[in-house]
Amino acid sequence: MSHIPLIFIIAGEASGDQLGADLMDSLKELKDVRFAGIGGQAMAAQGLTSLFPMEELSLMGITGILRNLPHLLRRLRETVETIQQMKPEVVITIDAQEFSARIMKRLHKLPARPRLIQYGAPTVWAWRPGRARKIAAIVDRLLCLYPFEPPYFEKHGLKANFVGHPVARETARESHREQNLLCVLPGSRQSEIQTLLPIFGQTVALLQQEIPSLKVLIPTLPSMRHLVEQGTKGWSVDVHIVVGDEARRAAFQKASVALAASGTVALQLAAAGLPFVIAYKVGKINEWIGRAIIKTPWACMVNILLAFHTFEPGFVLNRKAKEKVKEPWIPEFIQDDCNPEVLTTALLTLLEDPNARNRQEHAMEEAIALLKAPAQAAAKSTLEEMNTPLQLRKNLPTL
Template identity: 40%
Template sequence: MKLFLIAGEASGDRLGAALMAGLKELAPGVEFTGIGGPLMQAEGMASLFPMEELSVMGIAEIVPKYRHLKRRIAQTAAEVARQAPDALITVDSPDFCLRVARLVRAARPEQKTIHYVAPSVWAWRPGRAAKMAEVVDHVLALLPFEPPYMEAAGMSCDFVGHPVVSEPLAGAEEAAAFRAAHGIAAEAPVLLALPGSRRGEVRRLGPVFGAAMARVLAARPETRVVIPTVGHVAALVREIAAGWPGAPVVVEAADEKRASFAAADVALAASGTVSLELAANAVPMVIAYDFNWLTWQIMKRKALIDTVTLVNLVSDSRVVPEFLGPDCRPDRIAPALLTLMQPGPERAAQRAAMALTMEHLGKGGERPGLRAARSVLAALGA
């Protein structure tokens, strides 16, 4: 069996790698080609070109890179058509992946196509499901309420669980060792800052996060700031964080990142799947995100929901505070962080919502990568 996989960012790389591991377990001898990051490459795939070229978010952000992305779309579609795999599996990144799938379907109408991560049609642009159904046969959903939306549009769909429920967590000993290694006192509050995994996000959010940190440290000078990041933006994060107060600790290695989550008391994070990683570690959080002005104007008019944080959505609560667009301001973010740094009802409510979220996403069941692999094989009749 030969499969062509495409992932466009770090979260998709994790999903793709877990799926690949599950497929290798259930279908020994399966072959992979496509586009992916370091985790997918570690599972045995040579990437057609660097995945980071696709890590672009937002309408206005894509425009300057449109011509290059268009060339990559054509190149990728031509390679899929040439290889004629048993399935094209696209992982998230719909702006790129579904354009590739459309070109492939035009060249090979019989091509079986599976998309991993249902589009958030419950959040905005509900018409996307019908358009996706023109080029996608089967969907792997991360959230339990998504299959009916996909099936209504004409695709088969399985809820396979979210990979965050099976990712390894650090324990108390690793957290203590992390503090000791970085000179963080056992009683000092640890504040995680997570300004995103895309360069554009880091550039846009870094100054805001830094100014929020300054306000927090002015009120709680014993606080230590830790910034977990990923390889392709680590240098940029260090450059921006050099101007932050309190000598922030930047960590990049996977084991250190896990330990930092275990050691954390509170977090300020960009909107995205990182909220689920924080939830898995029971770290109370504040979510902040700013967009290019044009992107924000379009998105706020099309939004169908009143929250972008998955913990709020899956737990059907609104306990995680959000500061989006014009509200993404240090003077609003810092007080919310300071509130969560104290024992109280806000922390307790978040912890309860996080536990419920993990339960709904499949914690305690078969690992999502294996469930996703079973779904792929069933869709292919294998």
């Protein structure tokens, strides 16, 4: 009986779980392979039995990691030991970067190790650029979601391929927008939901004063449904909560505008053509740390993509870059700007000003077009790496 290669995949968040599931599906179409690793419901649907619940890795900020450090270290040891026992041909890490980086460092030191692939590049263009050299020292290949990313890593000798973003492969659907239906997306982490739902609830109350017929729809994860239900009990409008990817996609086609936490959901909204406002807020400690190390002037990926595309070549994403753009393509309000009054004004603009909606719709369409890559690019790059002898790899800088 012929040997069937084993691929070990690690994902720690909902977006990474979906990315992993898409990769598994593509790999199965190209080759007979087996899977093990850590993932959520989407990867489970593709046949993965998770080593432990993926949610244990979905920690927010420095404080969240420190509080759970002993448990994370135990999971780290467990994961490395499992990989050593199972001897996969390839290990692929997708997100949960602090956890994944430590896995890769330990595996890289093994005398007989698997090929190591990171799917999704560290955001070195936004903060801690030194991570590009460090990741080049511990992985064999990097699969990049954004077209401007490979050069940041190739200069350190790492094979980096732009493989496209999964949102660009989503099939466009006909929209049937319902007037004055607000889609609220408070995030996928517990800490995000607990912070943003009260602010979003106050925003909804103010918006309802201007639009009495306002309706609210909240797509969320099954694991977060109870938290969202509890957090919206005192809202001034009836809230319809839906769970699952299909329900989320349907909500994006039905709503007339969205209020969303910063994150992967911004690209999903752009792919659906639903105008939206981005909002985000973290605790004071994480804010202080973020201001010290994060250099990008924008949080929304649509704004970052279009800035790189508009000002290339030689564009540097730093706070001075904001001077080149009169206003971002997607309105975003972070920290102190994330307040009900400001958010209400921005949402009213998108609901009542056709020109503002048209400008944003054009920007979203342009951004999604930039994310397209050949079909199955990530799976093909994975199989190419799996078939490349390790001794052919270039000498890379050490940590």
